[in-house]
Amino acid sequence: MYKQITITGFGGQGVVLAGRIVGQAAAIGDNLESTLVQSYGPESRGGACSAQVTIADGPIYFPYIQNPDILVCMSQSGYDKQYPSLKKEGVLIIEQDLVKPTDSRDHFAIPCTRFSEELGNKMMANIIMVGFLAAITEAVSLDAARATVAESVPKGTVEKNLKAFDKGWEFAQATLKGRRHKAAGQIGVVA
Amino acid sequence: MPTDFKIVLFLCNWGPHVAYQTLQDRRADIPVEIKMVRIPCSGRITKALLFKALEMGADGVLLIGCQSGTCRYGTGTAAALENTEDTRQIMDLMGLGQERLQLGNFLPDQSEALLAFLQEFTQRVRDMGKSPIVPRTAAAPAAAETPETVAASHDVFACQDCGKCTSACPLALAGKSFSPRFVAAEIIAGRAQRPEVRAAVNACLTCGTCYERCPSAVNFPEFIKAMRHYYQGGELTAAPAHGGFFQSMMRAMTAETLVPRRWQALPDNIRVREKSPILFFGGCASYFDVFFRKFLNPQTERILEDSLRLLNFFDVEPALLADERCCGHDLLWSGDRDNFLRLAALNAKALAASGAEELITACPECYHTLSREYPRYGVTLPLKITHMHEFLEREIAKGAVAFKPLEGKIAFQDACRQSRFNDQAELPRKLLQRLTNGTPLVDGGAPSVCCGNSAWTGCDAFSKRMQVQHIEKAKQAGGQMIVTACPKCQIHLGCAMEDVMRGDELKMEMMDLTSAIAKSIYWA
Ligand code: SF4
Ligand code: SF4
Ligand code: SF4
Numbered sequence: 001m002y003k004q005i006t007i008t009g010f011g012g013q014g015v016v017l018a019g020r021i022v023g024q025a026a027a028i029g030d031n032l033e034s035t036l037v038q039s040y041g042p043e044s045r046g047g048a049c050s051a052q053v054t055i056a057d058g059p060i061y062f063p064y065i066q067n068p069d070i071l072v073c074m075s076q077s078g079y080d081k082q083y084p085s086l087k088k089e090g091v092l093i094i095e096q097d098l099v100k101p102t103d104s105r106d107h108f109a110i111p112c113t114r115f116s117e118e119l120g121n122k123m124m125a126n127i128i129m130v131g132f133l134a135a136i137t138e139a140v141s142l143d144a145a146r147a148t149v150a151e152s153v154p155k156g157t158v159e160k161n162l163k164a165f166d167k168g169w170e171f172a173q174a175t176l177k178g179r180r181h182k183a184a185g186q187i188g189v190v191a
Numbered sequence: 192m193p194t195d196f197k198i199v200l201f202l203c204n205w206g207p208h209v210a211y212q213t214l215q216d217r218r219a220d221i222p223v224e225i226k227m228v229r230i231p232c233s234g235r236i237t238k239a240l241l242f243k244a245l246e247m248g249a250d251g252v253l254l255i256g257c258q259s260g261t262c263r264y265g266t267g268t269a270a271a272l273e274n275t276e277d278t279r280q281i282m283d284l285m286g287l288g289q290e291r292l293q294l295g296n297f298l299p300d301q302s303e304a305l306l307a308f309l310q311e312f313t314q315r316v317r318d319m320g321k322s323p324i325v326p327r328t329a330a331a332p333a334a335a336e337t338p339e340t341v342a343a344s345h346d347v348f349a350c351q352d353c354g355k356c357t358s359a360c361p362l363a364l365a366g367k368s369f370s371p372r373f374v375a376a377e378i379i380a381g382r383a384q385r386p387e388v389r390a391a392v393n394a395c396l397t398c399g400t401c402y403e404r405c406p407s408a409v410n411f412p413e414f415i416k417a418m419r420h421y422y423q424g425g426e427l428t429a430a431p432a433h434g435g436f437f438q439s440m441m442r443a444m445t446a447e448t449l450v451p452r453r454w455q456a457l458p459d460n461i462r463v464r465e466k467s468p469i470l471f472f473g474g475c476a477s478y479f480d481v482f483f484r485k486f487l488n489p490q491t492e493r494i495l496e497d498s499l500r501l502l503n504f505f506d507v508e509p510a511l512l513a514d515e516r517c518c519g520h521d522l523l524w525s526g527d528r529d530n531f532l533r534l535a536a537l538n539a540k541a542l543a544a545s546g547a548e549e550l551i552t553a554c555p556e557c558y559h560t561l562s563r564e565y566p567r568y569g570v571t572l573p574l575k576i577t578h579m580h581e582f583l584e585r586e587i588a589k590g591a592v593a594f595k596p597l598e599g600k601i602a603f604q605d606a607c608r609q610s611r612f613n614d615q616a617e618l619p620r621k622l623l624q625r626l627t628n629g630t631p632l633v634d635g636g637a638p639s640v641c642c643g644n645s646a647w648t649g650c651d652a653f654s655k656r657m658q659v660q661h662i663e664k665a666k667q668a669g670g671q672m673i674v675t676a677c678p679k680c681q682i683h684l685g686c687a688m689e690d691v692m693r694g695d696e697l698k699m700e701m702m703d704l705t706s707a708i709a710k711s712i713y714w715a
Contacts, residue, residue: 110590174591177506178714189500189709 001032001057003139006068006085007129008050008078009095014126015074019051021130021148022140026055029144035063048077055139070137072129073099074112091137095125108136108175115167124164127153131168136176142169196224196316198251199244200309203233203267206257209299219306222313225253232256233294234267238278238482239434241292245282246439248326251316253309255295268296273485280481285444286451286514290315291322323448327530338383341421342375345414349407350375356401356411361640362394365660367653369394371401371411378418392418394649397524398641399611412612419526419648432650433482437521440478444516445533453477453515461499467510470547470574471499472561474554475517476678487685491678497709498553498579504712505586509551512541520556520608523564524646535570543573553579553705555609555677563612578609579705580618580676587625593715596628597707599671604684605638606677607645619676619704626711633670642680643687658687662697672700674707 005022009015016038023034037052052065071086072093073079079099086092094101096109112128127149134145146165153161181187202208208229214221230236233256244252254275262268271294279289293312297305342348350372357363357370369391377388397412405411431438444451453473457463463471476491483489502509519534538561542550552558555578562576586592603623610616616637623632643658644650662684665673675681681701688697702710 171590174586174589178591181504182714186504186714188711188713189497189504 001055002060003055003070003137004065004068005053005055005070005072005133005137005139006050006065006082007053007072007074007133008048008082009074009126010047010077011049013074014123015049015078016051017152018072018126018130018133019053021127021145021152022133023053023055024152025134025140025144025148026053029147030141032057033060035060037063037065048075048081050078050082070133070139072133074125074129076100093129093133093136095129108132108172110168110171110175112168115171116164119160119164119167121160124161127161127164128168128171131165131170132172133168135169135172194224194317196250196313196321197226197248198222198224198253198313198316199249200225200227200253200255201230201233201236201240202227203256204229204231205263206261206299207255207295207297207301207305210297210302210305211255213302214306219302221306221309224250224313224316225309232262232264232267234262234264234270234274236271236274237434237436238274238281239436239439241274241278242281242436242439242443243434245287245291245322245324246326246443248322248324250319250322251291251293251312253293253295253312255297255305258296258298261298277481277484281440281478284452284455284477284481285440286449287322287324287443288319290319323446324443325446327442327445327533336421338378338381338418338421341414341417342379345410345417346407347375347379347409347414350379350405350409351407352376353406355404355406356409359400359404361398361400361657362396362653365653365657367394367651369653371395375409375411375414383418383421389422392422394651394654396607396641396643396649396654397645398607400641403611416524416526419524420528421526423526423528431525432644432647435647436482437475437478437647438525438527441517441519441522441534442527442530445530445537447537450514451516452513454511454513457499458496461496462503462508463499463511464508465510466546467508468548469502469507469509470542470545470550471495471502471509471511472518472550472552472554472557473511473515474552474557474678476554479678479682483682487682487689489678489682489685491681491703494553494678494703494705497703497706498551501579501583501705501709501712502551504709505582510545510547512545514541516541518554518557518560520560520564521646521648523560525648528568532568532570535565535568539565539570539572547574549575549577551577551579551582553703555606555613556679559608559612578615578618580609580615580622583622583705583708584618587622587712591715592712594625594708595711595713597626597672597711600630600633600669601627602633602665602668602670602673603637603639603704604642604673604675604677604680606675606680607638607641609676610638622704622708623674626707633665633668642675642677643683644679655687655690658684659690659693659697662687662699666697666699670699672702674702674704676704678703 023036026032026034035054070091074095092107096111110132112125116122116125149165256271259268275294283289362369374391395415401411473495519531523531558578643654
């Protein structure tokens with residue numbers, strides 16, 4: 001098993017924290033190996049920034065990612081920059097309200113910023129995305145990801161952030177359920 | 192071979208009675224089990240009367256009238272046919288089997304055929320055995336229960352005589368000389384036995400509007416419920432709607448050996464399981480559809496099917512109680528607490544045996560009764576009670592679904608047991624908002640006025656007027672459809688729309704909220 005995940009967004013979205021949670025959950029919770037490379041690059045300050053997480057069941061010799069298996073885009077600029085590098089059979093995940101895909105490639109979308117606002121604080125979009133990513137890709141287990149979220153966020157916000165994580169996880173489950181039904185031709189209730 | 196079976200024969204005074212008399216004159220072998228009641232016309236024996244005989248312990252009931260075309264009053268034969276067919280179908284659903292009720296039509300000179308018919312039916316009843324129904328008489332309330340103790344235990348003495356209740360009561364607003372304040376005052380003054388007071392207790396819709404307004408928080412519906420139980424020691428509800436058919440049916444369901452066949456007509460494409468952590472409780476909608484088929488033709492069973500389909504849509508395959516009984520709401524609210532408790536005990540047993548952890552129901556009365564009334568009377572259920580709307584809100588909030596918007600302007604009819612008794616007027620509105628694309632509802636005032644009846648008790652010209660005014664208002668405000676949350680609201684409002692004097696003036700499309708969601712939801 002060797003999974004390369006790139007998470008991109010703009011500064012302030014918590015992209016690096018999201019990457020760290022995923023990597024830490026894999027390493028500590030799921031007993032795998034993981035690495036994290038964070039890049040703010042010269043474009044930081046509102047520009048694109050990204051986290052590259054590699055998860056493997058053996059040693060990782062090169063932590064940089066050229067062609068990710070999973071690409072998570074929280075901003076349009078991040079998408080524009082990274083999308084061409086995504087592997088052909090890779091999984092694309094986007095922030096539904098902030099990213100307009102440029103082609104018709106199959107992808108998963110979640111309006112995590114809107115959800116975060118609905119939960120009372122728009123700073124949790126990244127945690128919602130972690131929940132979504134974990135459920136869609138199964139790159140990390142539910143327990144490991146949840147426990148790492150609880151450890152990684154400021155004390156006093158743990159409960160809120162776990163709620164945010166669950167929101168992303170549940171939305172992913174609903175999305176997958178919807179896909180299963182659609183694939184079986186059951187789009188509506190009375191169809 | 193005389194037996195202790197009881198068969199009631201309702202016999203039309205005209206054609207068939209002549210045939211019967213011929214048999215009596217020549218001392219023909221009419222089975223001794225048959226007890227004959229002469230009636231003026233077979234068409235006048237309502238479903239309630241047919242069933243009443245069974246409720247009171249008859250093992251079989253026969254209705255014999257004139258042959259088609261020879262009815263003295265013209266329509267009797269057809270009416271008798273409809274009444275027996277509907278009653279038979281309900282008997283089937285409730286597990287009594289339709290064979291215990293039969294219609295016969297004979298000409299005056301068909302005495303031989305009549306005799307054969309009587310003998311054959313009697314033999315069939317003997318073969319079927321005794322009816323499982325146990326006749327129930329109303330138990331007198333405990334001697335300690337007096338109007339004073341009832342008033343005291345409901346804190347009616349806290350009434351400040353302010354009259355806010357009366358000024359909000361929909362019955363009073365419809366012009367009925369009816370006042371909750373007056374009822375409270377009379378009962379406190381020891382005049383509970385006055386016929387006006389009894390009639391008023393019977394007429395109350397138990398809608399809860401007064402309770403909302405009362406500055407002393409006098410829970411008037413609860414007080415009325417207790418007073419009805421108190422009165423019931425003498426006579427069951429004074430004027431039940433539809434001849435008390437539903438109360439009879441529900442009382443009959445208290446027989447332990449009766450095994451309802453509640454779900455036999457479920458469409459094949461609905462997926463249910465023998466055992467499941469989630470159990471769906473249907474309620475009485477299916478019985479209503481049969482009972483009102485001719486007059487209103489309601490489609491309330493659709494609500495149950497749509498609920499099951501929605502559960503399937505969200506990957507839930509629920510279990511059903513094959514022998515599900517009525518929750519007992521209407522018995523409790525028409526004063527028959529003893530038989531309510533019998534039903535509650537049977538349901539509690541069946542629900543415990545199901546092993547389910549959560550019960551979902553689409554009926555607000557079942558929801559309220561199972562979650563609030565059962566514990567109030569000491570019956571605890573080992574599972575969580577969830578209303579279908581709560582389940583839907585829970586699943587929809589998870590996301591990934593979308594809705595095709597409903598057309599037209601919508602008026603929402605609150606279910607009193609949901610919106611008032613459980614303070615959940617927001618829940619159905621939140622769901623509805625998603626279907627209307629934010630178009631505001633007609634009138635908007637929540638919760639809306641009562642649909643016109645509760646527990647099949649005290650329906651009269653004033654409750655009718657109230658309904659008509661209510662529908663007129665919705666129409667004037669541009670409403671094109673009424674969305675309901677309770678199968679009974681559909682029936683009662685549909686009934687008001689049938690007003691012959693008004694033709695089609697009051698007609699309006701109606702749809703249950705659960706069905707509306709089923710119609711418009713899809714995986715985005
Ligand atoms: S609103 Fe309450 S206090 Fe006022 S008259 Fe009615 S019952 Fe009495
Ligand atoms: S419960 Fe409703 S019908 Fe009964 S007195 Fe109160 S407002 Fe009137
Ligand atoms: S409103 Fe109509 S359906 Fe309802 S109880 Fe009265 S007569 Fe029956």
